[in-house]
Amino acid sequence: MANLDDFKAKFKGDIVTPRDADYEQALDRWAANAKRRAEVVAFVKDPADVALAIKYARDAGLRIAIRGGGHSAAGTSSSEGGLVIDLSRYLNNVRVDPGQKLAYVQGGANWKTVDEASIKHGLAGVAGTVNHTGVGGLTVGGGYGWLSGLYGLVIDNTVQMTIVTADGSILDANETQNADLFWGVRGGGSNFGVVTEFVFKLHPQRPxxxxxxxxxxxxxxxxxxxxxxxxxxxxxxxxxxxxxxxxxxxxxxxxxxxxxxxxxxxxxxxxxxxxxxxxxxxxxxxxxxxxxxxxxxxxxxxxxxxxxxxxxxxxxxxxxxxxxxxxxxxxxxxxxxxxxxxxxxxxxxxxxxxxxxxxxxxxxxxxxxxxxxxxxxxxxxxxxxxxxxxxxxxxxxxxxxxxxxxxxxxxSDALPVAGAVSADKTKLLYRDNYPRLQAIKKNYDPNMVFNQWHTIVPA
Known part of the structure; x- marks a missing residue:
């Protein structure tokens, strides 16, 4: 049985509900028409907070949305009457390792932060084309921009992710660890969990x-x-x-x-x-x-x-x-x-x-x-x-x-309607790769806890 007070006692970040003074601010989104009146907004401080928020939402029967940059025009980072896992307040930092040409980017960062942190070292990574877009949503959907002609998609330059899955597991995913999950998230959207950190390749860039x-x-x-x-x-x-x-x-x-x-x-x-x-x-x-x-x-x-x-x-x-x-x-x-x-x-x-x-x-x-x-x-x-x-x-x-x-x-093309999921658009998007995504969905999210984007139906 879900108990909000117990959730708050264990949670390190901030919990905002409709009774709090900063509730309206917590709903703010890039697209005003994409705001939804959530029952709970959980500003997470670390992956453990994300796991707690997922458990509370599941126990309370609240639909989960993930908010990184809040840039979805379709409202996928909002949830009417549900719970929003919001990474933007605390998980928004970028650390650059110039020697390895890598950027360690938390899931709530935006591309402006990445661009500015990287170019200080004469480096840049593939990003989108609007710098207040969130890193997370753009990346898990594929991600492309001005440097894609040289270096491909954002996901082609992603070497690792830290992901909190539906059962609360905190996993590193790369080519050798949880490789199936790593494959699925690079283009499969928010179907498999909450990414709390990305590791991106950087490239030499003229100033x-x-x-x-x-x-x-x-x-x-x-x-x-x-x-x-x-x-x-x-x-x-x-x-x-x-x-x-x-x-x-x-x-x-x-x-x-x-x-x-x-x-x-x-x-x-x-x-x-x-x-x-x-x-x-x-x-x-x-x-x-x-x-x-x-x-x-x-x-x-x-x-x-x-x-x-x-x-x-x-x-x-x-x-x-x-x-x-x-x-x-x-x-x-x-x-x-x-x-x-x-x-x-x-x-x-x-x-x-x-x-x-x-x-x-x-x-x-x-x-x-x-x-x-x-x-x-x-x-x-x-x-x-x-x-x-x-x-x-x-x-x-x-x-x-x-x-x-x-x-x-x-x-209207991507989201579940009236409690039923229409997979037609999702199948068209992924075509021959869809059955493999369904198998990964069954492994990591068989109950479709994450269902706010092109929703994959488990095999």
């Missing part, structure tokens, strides 16, 4: 890079598509680009976030044909490396409302960036003056990512790349949320069919 935002008028879409076709066919592993078609408060534009892991002179030389198209805004410059993952932050402000939907890129950029599709985009978004709507086409070189065998990890190794439909709005009303969802699904029809990046999946 400054060429990066920034360009904005073009919408009538340049065909020229940008033609440029991107030529560039993408010959892309170098130390480059990357995100090209978005966007309508902000009624005003359409084409935006490009560019990156070359070199000097400004070299970057402008490589991307001369893009600059020749004539951006109306050019913020690209040489910046300190640790600022690279902040260039998207103005478009990802904390506390707004968000809806995500991931789709696949076409075979060529011109298949995504053309007048026909752009006109359809404008038609769909024409009656959404209170929403900012974007389709962000992520052109990160995939040769390194896809060079690994299909069964190296659960993450798919045949993806052409992803685009993210992201819709932002301010007033958190059901009407605005419905409008965003309908627009996102209409825009998804412009993309090729297929299951895209798991971290971009909206709630």
């Amino acid at each position: 400054k890079v060429f990066a920034g935002l360009l904005v073009f008028p919408p009538d340049k879409v065909e020229q940008i598509g033609a440029f991107a076709d030529e560039w993408w066919a010959n892309v170098k592993p130390d480059e990357g680009m995100v090209i978005g078609v966007s309508r902000a408060l009624g005003n359409p534009a084409i935006v490009a976030l560019i990156f070359v892991n070199d000097s400004e002179a070299e970057g402008r030389k490589r991307l001369k044909k893009l600059f020749d198209i004539g951006p109306v805004v050019d913020q690209a410059k040489e910046i300190p490396y640790e600022e690279l993952n902040a260039i998207t932050n103005p478009m990802a402000e904390w506390g707004a409302c968000y809806y995500f939907k991931g789709v696949l890129l076409s075979n060529t950029p011109a298949g995504d960036l053309n007048i026909t599709k752009h006109q359809r985009f404008l038609d769909i978004t024409a009656r959404m003056p209170d929403h900012t709507v974007s389709i962000m086409h992520e052109y990160f070189p995939h040769a390194k990512i896809n060079s690994l065998p299909a069964d190296a990890t659960p993450y798919r190794r045949d993806l052409p790349g992803n685009a993210l439909i992201v819709i932002q709005w301010k007033e958190n009303t059901p009407e605005n949320a419905i409008k965003a969802k309908e627009a996102a699904h209409a825009l998804a029809e412009l993309a090729p069919e297929g299951e895209a990046y798991g971290n971009y999946t909206p709630d």
Whole structure:
């Protein structure tokens, strides 16, 4: 029988319930519409606290959510009436071993902390593209970003994890210890436990890079598509680009976030044909490396409302960036003056990512790349949320069919509904690797204690 007072007496961290003054603060999330009113928020101090929280939740019949950075637009780091294991308050540190080129990163850290700690030693690791994203959620879903062309996915650069499983066991998982669990978590999401520490490979990194935002008028879409076709066919592993078609408060534009892991002179030389198209805004410059993952932050402000939907890129950029599709985009978004709507086409070189065998990890190794439909709005009303969802699904029809990046999946596609788990989307995501994941789920979480992401049904 669960007893909250007994739980509190053994717990080293902080327990917050609806009766506490800091309860509302404890629910805070990046996406305001992703907040859920938990019965208990457990700010854990160590893996033993995590094990206690899992036991209490199981005994009390509370659904568990894991909160690292709190960046899920789908609400997977929140639990209505459940228990949140929150790593962000105490388990948020990063320790770098420059000799071994390793970063020891606690599960509640964000990428800004990792970037800043690593570059002090002339090193960097693969991260995402928004630096206030949590390390944990991005990593267990696969994780990619500006350095992926050179070094692959975040999971490809993960050498060990400390994981608290459903029965409260605290396990080290790597290639030789608990290797099945190590395989499953690298792309299998939060299905198997709570990761309290990651160990990542780091790589030598120049202190400054060429990066920034360009904005073009919408009538340049065909020229940008033609440029991107030529560039993408010959892309170098130390480059990357995100090209978005966007309508902000009624005003359409084409935006490009560019990156070359070199000097400004070299970057402008490589991307001369893009600059020749004539951006109306050019913020690209040489910046300190640790600022690279902040260039998207103005478009990802904390506390707004968000809806995500991931789709696949076409075979060529011109298949995504053309007048026909752009006109359809404008038609769909024409009656959404209170929403900012974007389709962000992520052109990160995939040769390194896809060079690994299909069964190296659960993450798919045949993806052409992803685009993210992201819709932002301010007033958190059901009407605005419905409008965003309908627009996102209409825009998804412009993309090729297929299951895209798991971290971009909206709630309706991934989460259990009305007490029943729909495995269809999960099977599509993992395909041939799904039966192996089911066997691992049966071994470590047969009762589906962890069920907030692409939920794997035990074999």
